[in-house]
Amino acid sequence: MTRSHLAVWGDPIAHSRSPQLHGAAYRALGLDWEYTRRRVDEVAFGDALASLDDSWRGLSLTMPLKEQAHRAAVVRDRHADLTGAVNTLLLADGPQGFNTDVGGIVDALGEDGIADVESIRILGAGATAASALVAVAEMGARRVDVRARRPRRAEGLMGLAVRLGLTGSVQTFDAPVEPVDLTIATLPGGTSLDEAVVEPLVEDGGVLFDVAYAPWPSVLAARWPGRSISGLGMLLHQAVRQIRIFHHGDQDRVLPDEEIMVEAMREVLRS
Structure with missing residues (x-):
């Protein structure tokens, strides 16, 4: 057959x-x-x-x-x-x-001229967040800041980060921020974040790569002061x-x- x-x-x-x-x-x-x-x-x-x-x-x-x-x-x-x-x-x-999400993220970022990063922030703690972590490790990242509503859920991500040779931490969305080169949002499309949460994240967040693509711009991308990239490239390349x-x-x-x-x-x- x-x-x-x-x-x-x-x-x-x-x-x-x-x-x-x-x-x-x-x-x-x-x-x-x-x-x-x-x-x-x-x-x-x-x-x-x-x-x-x-x-x-x-x-x-x-x-x-x-x-x-x-x-x-x-x-x-x-x-x-x-x-x-x-x-x-x-x-x-x-x-x-x-x-194929890992390679899809690397390919999509490379297509947008981002081939290497030093520090990143990942928003979310699910399966796509794990793929994003592996992707940026392969791109040379050394420091990761993971933000999750329930930080305990992200403990596995930090274990993976250690295996990949990255340093970093898991914090709630509203914790103080440090500058990063790239922010990867792995939240479901249509996710709405409180204004008090969004405000610190958009400051010194580098380029925003949001895996969501519908609706676009996402809530986060609409507030992002700098460059933002939708998840359509990832969708294509994966x-x-x-x-x-x-x-x-x-x-x-x-x-x-x-x-x-x-x-x-x-x-x-x-x-």
Whole structure:
């Protein structure tokens, strides 16, 4: 049986632009693959995964399923092991778990001229925050300031930071700030922060990279006095890496005619 079915799962999922991106990519590559979306929550994930037959090639996973996908994977790549999060499952001979968010962040920042950073601030403590931490460590960061509503939830992030050779701390959003080169906001789209919280964060926060892209500008980006970058670049580049995995199992190996594929995906984002 030909493995031609793919989908993105998460909750909520109606806002996802992944079906448009992947659809444009597969048309450009001449692949007769179907990519859909499905609302799946944490409780339903196990049964939903077990119900898939041999026509399924892979899955993209978004909030809140990245930790569940990590547990479901038989083998995982290095970024998935480091972060404890899987956003891509290759279902043949597996499932095999991958994290393309790390590379997607590095690629998106590089495209915007940010190739190295020394100090960063991460807002949030979930799976995407862990991916952001690994990404900036690979870009040369040495100091990290993590902000979370419940700092205890971010203790695992600081353990990861130590493994990666970073120093830093976990604090509440309204704690005093020090200047950083880059702020990465990993909060869900539409998150509203109190004015008293936003005010110190926008001062000396460097460039803002907000993984949210709908609505844009985000609440934080609308207040940012300097340069702000939306999560559309990350969405694009993590999807490119997913498509490489679905095609040949390696997120770092460039596809034939990939430039044509990426331009078709960019056109979707512009529309």
